[in-house]
Amino acid sequence: MHPLEKKVGREIARYRLIKTGELVLVAVSAGPDSMALLHALGPLAAAGGFRLAAAYVDHGLRPAETGGERELVAAAAHRLKIPWRNGKVATRDHARQEGLSLEHAARELRYRSLADIAAQLGADCLAVAHTADDQAEELLLRLLRGTARKGLGGMERLRHAGRRAGESAAVPAGLKIIRPLLAVTKAEVLNYLGQRGLAYAEDSSNHDLRFLRNRVRLELLPWLEERFNPNVRETLRRTAGVLRDEEELLGHLADEAYRQARVLARPEGGGRLDQLGLDLVVFNAQPVALRRRLLEKALWALALRPSVRQIEQLLAGAGRPQDGVLAHLAAGVTVSKEGETLKFSRGIPGPRRRGAR
CATH class of the missing domain: 3.40.50.620 (HUPs)
Known part of the structure; x- marks a missing residue:
């Protein structure tokens, strides 16, 4: 051979x-x-x-x-x-x-x-x-x-x-x-x-x-x-391999944090989620890298593909003390902060806070 x-x-x-x-x-x-x-x-x-x-x-x-x-x-x-x-x-x-x-x-x-x-x-x-x-x-x-x-x-x-x-x-x-x-x-x-x-x-x-x-x-x-x-090709390949291994580890950690943080998962007709919440006490206790992943996972669950800009917008909003709408996203999804819950709702807009987009 x-x-x-x-x-x-x-x-x-x-x-x-x-x-x-x-x-x-x-x-x-x-x-x-x-x-x-x-x-x-x-x-x-x-x-x-x-x-x-x-x-x-x-x-x-x-x-x-x-x-x-x-x-x-x-x-x-x-x-x-x-x-x-x-x-x-x-x-x-x-x-x-x-x-x-x-x-x-x-x-x-x-x-x-x-x-x-x-x-x-x-x-x-x-x-x-x-x-x-x-x-x-x-x-x-x-x-x-x-x-x-x-x-x-x-x-x-x-x-x-x-x-x-x-x-x-x-x-x-x-x-x-x-x-x-x-x-x-x-x-x-x-x-x-x-x-x-x-x-x-x-x-x-x-x-x-x-x-x-x-x-x-x-x-x-x-x-x-x-x-x-x-040897730049080998350097790039080796770097990709290291980052891929670390990505796998972060993925496992994010899965566990998401299980702990997720609340209010309510499906609508056809099995698609129309409402989801993240416990902000659990959410804010995570390192920032995991907080980004939790936001991604929540939006993926609502069949959205968030941009980097949207994730950063929500990350900043989740850390603010006041309640209100943080973002209006595609497919009628609204993200809002309500007490100790970060709520993702489809077609159920909450009170709009000045400056929200």
């Missing part, structure tokens, strides 16, 4: 990414990373007792290239004797209708298409081919765009999509997503493909500097390596 295959196998075992008997749908673009992932999982599937399928999604952006990519994926699936499916999405139309960038629209539609294919095949998880280099790029991207502490942990090796409130709509609910290549560098991928004699396609859009990710990969990271730290 090739060293890269052994490395991926260790990742799968260490993080329990795949269980015996599961069907793994591999997202294959025909690029080097996904072709390496698909072929590395071949011998591992036989040894680990799981099954494989492949899926290719045409974003409708590069008609001159997609035919060749599709043929490469079909040939690889035939060689590995596994089923494969082809999806097609209208990225430009979706971007225009929803006011999204092409990058965002493509990602959203890709995951939707892959979720549909996974459901058709009865797949247990979706394997995507993000590498260690992608992790370094992702951390820089999130810093540039602005992110809260969770985002600085980078991409996860394993996630059960839709289990967290506030989950991005781009990620299909209920699908287990795995990233077996997160410890593998691009250099290792190319070495593996060369030694195995495996063909792959080069996506021309990967060199288009209109996309921020490409500018990070082709301009910013090389500049940082040359001018500041030749």
